[in-house]
Each structure stands twice: as C-alpha cells, then as structure tokens.
Amino acid sequence: MWKWLHPYAKTERAFALCSKLLPWCWGGAALGLAIGLVWGLAFAPADYQQGDSFRIIYLHVPSAILSMGAYSGMAIAAFIGLVWQIRSADMAVAAIAPVGAVVTFVALFTGAAWGKPMWGTWWVWDARLTSELILLFLYLGVMALYQSFEDKQQGAKAAGILALVGVVNLPIIHYSVEWWNTLHQGATITKFGKPSIAPEMLWPLLISIVGLGLLVAALSLYRLQSEMIRREMHRPWVQAMYRQQEGQ
C-alpha cells in the first residue's frame, strides 16, 4: 500500500517532488497570510474586553500552533531517519529546525507584546511560557547538534535523538494551561467542541493558520532542497542540474 513512497527515499526524486510542491506552497502562503492578516487587522470586530490589542492573536495563535506542528513533523522525520536510515529524512530534520525556531520565536515575541498591555508584564515564568521557551531551546539544540559533527550521518543521528526526546515537551505545552495555574488564557479553538470565539473573528484566524502553515512548508521544502544539494554536491544529479541551469 505504501510502496509508492519508496522511490522518494532517493534524494533526486524527493528533490523533484519538492520542486513541484514549492510554487503552490509559496503562492498559498502569500495569499493566506495576506487575506488572513488584513481581515484580522482591519475588518474583524474588536474584542469586548481586550479592544484592538487582541488582533495580535492573528499572528500569535498561528505561530504557536505551527511551532508545535513543525516540531511534530521534525520528530517524525527524525524517527524515520533513525529507524529506516533514510537520508532525505535526516536532511528534513536539519531543514525544519531553523524554520521551527523562527516560528517559535515569533510565538514568544507576539505573546510578550500581547502580555505587556493585558497582563502588565512582558514575561512570567509560568508553565505555558516556559515550556514554549524550552521548545525554542530544543530547536536550537537540534540545529547545533546537527552542525557540530564533521560526519553528517553522526550529526543527524545525535540531532534525531534529541528531537525525539524533546517530543515529551509537546503535550506539556498543550496541557500546561489546564494542569497549572497560569496567566495564559485557555484554548481559543479546539479540534473538538465549539470554538470560544465569534465566527467573524474565527475565519481570519483559520485562514492565517493555513497561510503560515504553507509558509512553514515552503521554507522547509526549500531548505530541504538546499540540504540535499549541500550533501550531494558531487553526485551526478546535482552536476546535471547545475550544468543545465548554466546552459552548458
């Protein structure tokens, strides 16, 4: 059933697949972010308690969700790389980590800029904020481990193990607002049950999530391609591609 996946273990085929997906990801990201953010910033009604400061939600919630989504993707790639020794999966770990780190930074920063006017402080050491900060350190750790080995296969193994161990942080982030007393408000949207937000505020939020998700996908695929070129610079397919690009 899953046999059709096998050829994509070959870097060359995976590279071609990335090239096919990339224009859709970039286009969808630009469209989704433009519509979602403009709608959220200018057209959605103001919050009855938080006024217009709540509009930070249109960056904060998408980036927070995707910081965890990107981590899940990276951990799955790490698992595939460790168990089945598939090189493109190792490269995907290295490609996703910096993207996830920036998205996590965005989640933390927008949270701070929202916390200052609403809670009166940029930062508190409570469970939600601290566990999200640990997520940023996990991303940075994966990047550092990958780069600190001369032998990239060794580096990928070490980084992959850290990525897998770090998965324990994901449920902690998710449930932190329920398990501990926190300043952070509860979930705005959940998979099950009615969202605790009005539909005219919800739609731009959902569109922003899709838009940022596609941007994360586009950046990850693009960086994955770069990693494939970097590690297979001397393989015939890279030579052929560059020769063709230079019209030789």
Place this chain on the structure above:
Amino acid sequence: MHFESWSAFWAMGGYAFYVWLAFGVSGLALLLLIVQSVKARRSLQTTWQAEQARQQRIAASRARQQQNSKLAEEVD
C-alpha cells in the same frame, strides 16, 4: 472595515505600539529567514562553480605537463 479612518486603524484603539511591534518584529524575523534561505542556496551554486573552475584548472595544467614531457622526450 472595522475602523472609521486610516488614523484610527494605525492607532489600533490605543494599542498601536504593541500591535505594530508584534507584527513588525514577526514580519522581520520571517523575512530574514527567507533571505537567509535564498542566500544559502545561491552560495551553494557559487561553491559548485568554484569547484568546477578548480577542476578545469587542474585538467588544463595536467594537459600542459603531459605536453611538456612529450616535448622534452622529442628533444632528447
């Protein structure tokens, strides 16, 4: 539009500093990531070109050496 004028929009109901700080820094961070990714890709191609040029120089000098040794044999 929710706001009555552009100035009201920019003022964000008194939260202008926090809203635009959040959007500005986030946009900058994502933009820098995109720029860095593109630059890294370009530098890969430059590396490849340099390697290509080096290989050509090596091949050329090898050909010269062979020619020189052939000439030397003829003189002998």
